[in-house]
Amino acid sequence: MYREILSLTKELVAIHSVNGTPGERAIVNHIEKRLREIPYFIKHPDYVILQEMGDSENRANVFAVIKGEKRASDKTIILHGHIDTVGVEDYAGIEKYAFDCDALPEKIRALTDDPDVISDIDSGEWLFGRGAGDMKAGVALIFCIAKYYSEHPDRLEGNIIFMANPVEENQHTGIMSSLEVLKALKLREGFDYVMAINTDMSTPLYQGDQTKYFHAGSVGKLLPCFYIMGKATHVSQHFNGFSASLTAAEIVRRLDGNTDYVEAFYGEHAQPPTVLKMKDLKPAYNVQTATAAFVYFNYFLLGSSIDELMDKFKAVSREALDAVLSHTDAHFKSYAAMFDDEKYTEIKLQTQVLTYGELYEAAKKKSGGVDALIASITKKGLEENTDRRELCRMIVEALCVSAEINIPTVVIFISPPYCPRNTMKTDVPGEQALWDKVQGILNKKFKENNGTYKLLHFFTGLSDSSYIKMDDDAKSVRCLVENFPDFKTIYNVPVDLIQELNIPAFDFGVLGKDAHKWTERLHMPYSFGVLPGIIMDVAENLLSETQ
Numbered sequence: 001m002y003r004e005i006l007s008l009t010k011e012l013v014a015i016h017s018v019n020g021t022p023g024e025r026a027i028v029n030h031i032e033k034r035l036r037e038i039p040y041f042i043k044h045p046d047y048v049i050l051q052e053m054g055d056s057e058n059r060a061n062v063f064a065v066i067k068g069e070k071r072a073s074d075k076t077i078i079l080h081g082h083i084d085t086v087g088v089e090d091y092a093g094i095e096k097y098a099f100d101c102d103a104l105p106e107k108i109r110a111l112t113d114d115p116d117v118i119s120d121i122d123s124g125e126w127l128f129g130r131g132a133g134d135m136k137a138g139v140a141l142i143f144c145i146a147k148y149y150s151e152h153p154d155r156l157e158g159n160i161i162f163m164a165n166p167v168e169e170n171q172h173t174g175i176m177s178s179l180e181v182l183k184a185l186k187l188r189e190g191f192d193y194v195m196a197i198n199t200d201m202s203t204p205l206y207q208g209d210q211t212k213y214f215h216a217g218s219v220g221k222l223l224p225c226f227y228i229m230g231k232a233t234h235v236s237q238h239f240n241g242f243s244a245s246l247t248a249a250e251i252v253r254r255l256d257g258n259t260d261y262v263e264a265f266y267g268e269h270a271q272p273p274t275v276l277k278m279k280d281l282k283p284a285y286n287v288q289t290a291t292a293a294f295v296y297f298n299y300f301l302l303g304s305s306i307d308e309l310m311d312k313f314k315a316v317s318r319e320a321l322d323a324v325l326s327h328t329d330a331h332f333k334s335y336a337a338m339f340d341d342e343k344y345t346e347i348k349l350q351t352q353v354l355t356y357g358e359l360y361e362a363a364k365k366k367s368g369g370v371d372a373l374i375a376s377i378t379k380k381g382l383e384e385n386t387d388r389r390e391l392c393r394m395i396v397e398a399l400c401v402s403a404e405i406n407i408p409t410v411v412i413f414i415s416p417p418y419c420p421r422n423t424m425k426t427d428v429p430g431e432q433a434l435w436d437k438v439q440g441i442l443n444k445k446f447k448e449n450n451g452t453y454k455l456l457h458f459f460t461g462l463s464d465s466s467y468i469k470m471d472d473d474a475k476s477v478r479c480l481v482e483n484f485p486d487f488k489t490i491y492n493v494p495v496d497l498i499q500e501l502n503i504p505a506f507d508f509g510v511l512g513k514d515a516h517k518w519t520e521r522l523h524m525p526y527s528f529g530v531l532p533g534i535i536m537d538v539a540e541n542l543l544s545e546t547q
Contacts, residue, residue, distance in 0.1 A: 001144055002528040006127070008034075008140035009522075010101045012083070013129040019084040019169040025058045027083045031143070031164050032062045040066065040150035053177050056385075059166040061178045065185070066149045068156030068543065074189075075158035075543045078182070078196035078503065079142035079535070080175075082168030082464055085131035091518045098518070101129040108519060116207065117519050126513075126521040133512025133522040138199030139164055141510065141532055148536075158543035159191060168464050171388075171417055171491070175464035179497045182468075186501070194542050195434065195504040197535060200463045201522075202509030211452045212526065214442060215459035215507040216435055217423025218466045219270055220301030224313050225389065226251050227396045227411040228293040231349070235287045239332040242349055242408045243324060245280050248293035250320035251410070252278055255297055261312070263302035266423070266457045270300035277389070294393055301421040302458055305476035310412065310483060314353050317410040321351040324408075349408060356396065356413035357482035363402035373398055378486045388490055389415045395485040414484040416491035420470030420498065422505055423457040434504055434542075441541055445534050461515070465505035470498050508535055 015030060017023035028050070035041050035048045041064065049063040088098040094107045105121045105128050112118070120126040127137070146162035149155065161182075165174030185191050202213045228248050233241030255261060256275040263270040275297050280290035299309070329347040336344035354362070364370045374395055381391035392415035400411065424431040439455050446453045459465060472480070477495050481487050510527035514520045 001148065001532050002524075005137070005140050005144050005528045005532065006524060008143060009127065009132065009137045010129075012136040012140055013101055013131050014099050016099055017084050017131070017166075018087050019167065020057065022057070024084050024166040025060060028060045028062050028164065028166065031083070031139075034143070035062070035064050035162075038147055038150055040153070049181060051177060051181050053166075053173065055173065059174065061166070061174055061181065062164050063178075063181060064146055064150075064162040065189075066146055066153060066156065066160040066162075068149070068158050068160075069153040070155060071157045073158040073543060074192040075194050076161060076191040077158070077194055077539050077543060078161045078163060078468075079145060079199070080163040080165065080196060080464065081135050081139040081142060081199050082166065082174065083136065083139055083164050084166045084169050084174075085134065085136075086169050086516050088130050090516075091130075094518075098130040101127055101132060104128045112519065114519070116513075120513070120521060125523060125525055127524055128519070128521045130520060133201040133510060133520055134515040135200045135510065137510045137512075137522045137527055138201065141199055141527065141535075142197075145532060145535060145539075155540065156543065157540075158194075159189075160539065161185070161191075165464060172419070172464060172467055175467045176494055179467070179494055179501060182501060182503075183497060193501065193503045195506055196465070196468050197538070198459075198463055198465045198505070198507045198509075199531075199535075200459065200461065200465075200507055200509050201512040201515055202507070203461075203511070203513055203515070211454055212446070212511065213509070214438075214453060214455045215457070215509075216438065216455060216504070217458050217469075218419070218421065218463050218505055218507070219458045219460045220421025220466060221417065221419035221462055222299040222301055222306065222309065223276075223296055223389070223415050223417065224299055224309070225294070225296040225392065225413050225415050226313075226317065227393055227400070227413070228295070229400060229405060229407075229409040229411075230289070230291060230293070231408055232289050232291045235289065239328060239335065239347065241289050242328065242351075244290050244293040244408075246327070247320050247324045247408070247410065248278055248280070248295045250323050251295055251316060254316050254319060261299075263300055263304060265303035268302065268457055270302050270458070270460060274298045292397070296389060296415065300460070303421075305472060305479070306414075306483075307475055307479040310355060310479055313412045314355070317353040317412060321353065321408060321410060325349060325351065351408040353410045353412070355483050356411060356485060359396065359399050359403060359411050360482075362405075363399040366404050367402040370399065370402060373402065374486050375489075378489050382489075391490060392416075392485040412483070414480060418480065418484070418491065418493055419462060419466035420472060420493070420495075421458070422466065422469040422471050424504060425471075431504065437542060438506065438538060441538050442534070445537060449530060459507040459509070463507060465507055467493070467498060468501060468503040469505045470495070508538070
């Protein structure tokens with residue numbers, strides 16, 4: 001199987017399936033063609049399913065179902081991975097080799113003196129190429145496992161579903177669309193989904209780390225956004241205004257990289273909040289201060305509910321507004337003291353913090369037709385392919401006008417992408433039992449191989465695994481929907497369907513380094529030689545009626 005996975009990985013890497021390009025459809029067509037050439041699927045053509053997504057890029061999901069013949073069982077395991085990649089701009093000068101696994105290593109050698117990269121090239125154990133690790137090797141691996149069981153259904157109790165999805169690198173709409181097919185299969189075939197195994201890339205945590213990491217869940221991701229309305233003034237009357245830009249800076253200072261906001265759960269820790277965008281909203285130069293500013297962050301979720309986080313963001317926004325008011329007043333006092341004839345008067349301004357839900361209600365109270373206004377902004381924005389973060393901001397901006405807001409204000413809202421958090425929980429007997437079974441199999445496999453591993457609760461690299469199980473309760477979900485502008489149209493995460501299916505989400509990742517970098521590479525001996533056996537042992541054991 002090693003040589004077969006290696007060959008297919010190179011084949012898939014050679015297809016330029018960069019997110020948002022026709023290559024996303026090309027690679028799905030290629031995988032479907034390869035599946036339909038397998039004798040099992042020639043005999044059972046309806047076991048290969050192509051789900052058209054109906055989007056502007058003509059993308060699709062592809063599935064293959066293998067029914068075990070050792071003993072009939074409804075138990076089913078899903079093997080899934082994504083087939084899109086990020087772009088190749090980072091290859092700067094050697095872009096044309098980015099999809100050529102054989103030629104690329106020597107091109108990289110000529111451009112780097114990184115000893116780790118050079119050592120990996122010299123070893124011959126690492127496969128270089130855009131998407132080699134993230135995650136076409138993972139897709140090739142599960143394809144070959146599915147092919148094996150199609151040739152040996154007598155080894156399999158229960159069923160295997162192979163699934164390959166596009167659009168993972170940004171909007172995750174591939175996996176979200178696929179849930180409809182998984183539900184239809186569950187209803188039609190009576191499938192009982194035991195678990196889903198993603199093979200997204202796992203990485204060493206530090207130089208020389210030999211531990212292999214497995215994950216029984218996926219980190220969540222929230223994109224909290226802050227729309228800041230200030231009070232504009234002419235630069236010759238500085239202290240007559242209230243700075244939206246300074247308020248934005250204060251929010252960034254309080255959140256960006258602040259370890260007080262690091263999510264912790266089961267002894268594991270996420271990365272701190274990271275600012276991804278910060279700008280004022282002046283369209284052109286003039287000598288008036290900015291009326292408004294816009295900031296948003298990446299925020300990883302492990303244990304917190306969304307309503308808890310919104311309370312924290314409100315507190316941060318309140319602190320920022322108060323700090324700017326205090327700063328402005330103190331410097332006005334200092335400035336007034338520079339002139340004998342100037343009289344200082346304390347600057348007193350009313351300010352406020354609103355959630356999007358509160359803004360929406362205020363706008364409805366003040367103006368009619370708010371829902372129609374939102375729908376028209378969304379429709380126009382989607383037609384013009386407006387960045388969805390900006391589209392959400394435009395809705396907030398319009399509602400501020402409708403609500404007749406005229407004092408310094410911070411509006412907190414959520415925009416895409418939103419990734420639900422999930423893991424196996426010790427207080428849920430079935431989930432703890434599944435964790436124990438998987439850990440027992442891993443213990444045995446790594447004892448045989450004299451290796452070390454860790455089974456962690458969260459895959460922290462962001463993945464499609466977020467969309468097949470979620471841990472949020474009704475209050476958290478309600479807070480998400482109420483504070484996400486036009487949620488159902490702009491980023492309709494199928495929350496009800498995710499919770500209905502509730503498929504335990506594991507990541508058994510291929511081993512790689514430098515995802516999204518021009519030195520992206522995959523360790524072949526482990527990924528092609530060890531990992532397939534681990535996945536197959538887990539599948540056969542968990543599908544066995546004796547388990």
